Amino acid sequence: MTRYSVFSLVRNGLKGHRAWPRAWRRAEPRRSYQVIVIGGGGHGLATAYYLAKEHGITDVAVVEKSAIGLGNTGRNTTIIRSNYLWDESAALYEKSLKLFEGLTEDLNFNQMLSQRGVINLAHTLHDLRDLERRVNAIRLNGIDSEILSVEQVKAMVPILNTSPNARYPVLGASLQRRGGVSRHDAAAWGLARAASARGVDIIENCEVTAILRDGDHVTGVETTRGPIKAPKVAIAAAAHTSHLASMAGLRLPIETHPLQALVSEPLKPLIDCVVMSNQVHVYLSQSDKGELVIGAGIDPYVSYASRGSLPVIEDQMQALVHLYPVVSRLRMLRQWAGNVDVCPDASPIISLTPVRGLYINGGWGTGGWKATPGSGWVFAHTIAQDRPHPLNEPFSLERFTTGALIDEHGAAAVAH
């Protein structure tokens, strides 16, 4: 692996940038591996990377049906933060945020991490009390978080409509300064490159069509490029988690919904943090290219169609104009959708399954981008040791039977 540095940049610049080596090996599927990871999104790639790095398991294949990073990993609005209410979530998302903070150096790949701050607005007294409760809970977990007055929010976000006569007036906000955005493609490509350098095979254009079992033990997978054997198979397939689990006879508490986002035509710098509103149902940031990046909630019904419906983004635009009247005549450049795997308690499943050697990492719903490295880190541990790490133990499949749900709708419904 060529190290990326200012010297390699200059050297390659002099050759017209035509001599850069491939970032990761193009691997052909071998007959068998120690671990097969299904899904070459950020979570699958991070899992493979940490299997190699933290557990010395390099006999690993990441099997991806299309090209890596084109699922939700390449479709999200890149917001990262760890301001979740419950202890279990706070610990998991904070682990991930910490890994993000060191990822550029660790992977030798610029993640363009920008900890510009994430603001959550309160529009009612109830909202405000809820945010205060959440901020207190977060701080008790040793994570940075603070409450802002309307004046403080206005100072940070001058374009925000803070008029007391607004239909949904802003009464205050919470702020996590260490939150922000981090480039999604950089994580996919950087993780693939670093995993490949440690010996992991990244196999693209290879779809898993069946999960092979011998009694209650997994033995490998059938793919569009032939069978591959492995005593351990790990599913990290987001929208397709239920579909893959059904191949092993499992039914999951997950439903797949479209989630849309939009970007506007590029503008001069207008907003330098991320602002979310659960009540008015929109969130906003500005990309390095100057486009406003705008998101909101899911389409209500189950769908695997990678497009959402117009009423959802119409609502989103109404909310946007309400909060930021200055953008009312802005044109939108493009709109897209991903398909997100939603759990009833808005928390993920990172778990062993009733099938021995089969592991599931899914149900991240609208908010799994920020968890990418942390999710891979705990999942790699779960696979290597055949038992969960304390950080993901509460996120087991059994919680739906025991009733120990981790309800994060307040932290994850509109805000991603």
Added chain:
Amino acid sequence: MLLIPCPWCGLRDEVEFKYGGEAHNNRPLVPDVHDDTAWAAYLFMKKNPKGLHLERWVHAAGCRRWFNVARDTVSNRIDGSYKIGEKPPAIAAETEESA
């Protein structure tokens, strides 16, 4: 935008409706004979199929009645709707069995 056939009002825009989730998942009539696994299955486990989905909708901004819709979750094509208590349309039933 979906055009949803309400059995009473005919084809109407999606915005007039609210989605009610997977259909034919009925609450156990004798709750106390259910163990935790059975409750988990009823409350949380979902088919989430790629293909035919039988689902509940309510015509919230119309006649306000609940009914079921047969829709393909990959193409979003709607194959028909039927009233609560009725059997799904024949095509739906067949595809569901073969799926």
